Amino acid sequence: MVITLAATWLLVASRRMQRRRLGFWMFLLSNLLWVVWGVHSAAWGLVALQVGLAGMNIRGACHQAQEAQSGS
Template sequence: MDWKDLIDLLQWPAMAVTLIAGFLVASRHARTRILGFWAFILSNALWVTWGVNDKAWALIALQVGLFAMNVRGIFKNEKGAPEGA
C-alpha cells in the first residue's frame, strides 16, 4: 500500500470526525460546543488533505469556508454563552 492509498483512506476518519463534531456542536453546554468546533476544524484538515490528493477543488473551497465558520463558532461561544442555554 502506497501513500496515495493511505491518503485515500482519510475519507473514513474525516467522515467519522465530522459526525462526532456535529453531535458535540448540538450540545447545550458551551464547552462541549467549543470542543465540537475544534473537532470540525480537525475534520476540515482531514478533508482538505484528502481533497488535494483527489484534486477535489470544490471540496477544498468548501472546507476553507467551513473552517472560517468554525473559528467564528469558537469565538462566539467563548464570549460568555450561558451554560445550558
C-alpha cells in the same frame, strides 16, 4: 466523515460548554482531514468548501466569545 458526525453531535446537541468546545475543535480537525483528502484527489472545490466552512466556524466562535464577554 465519522469525525464530522461526532463533532456535529457534540457541537449542536450538547448543552455543556466543554463538549461544544470539543465539537468545535473536532470540526476543525474534520475540515483539515477533508482538505488533505481533497488535495490528494485534486478535488479543489472540496478544498475551497472546507476552507470556507472552517472560516465560518472560526468566525462564529469569535462572535460567540465576544457576546459572552459583553454579557458578563
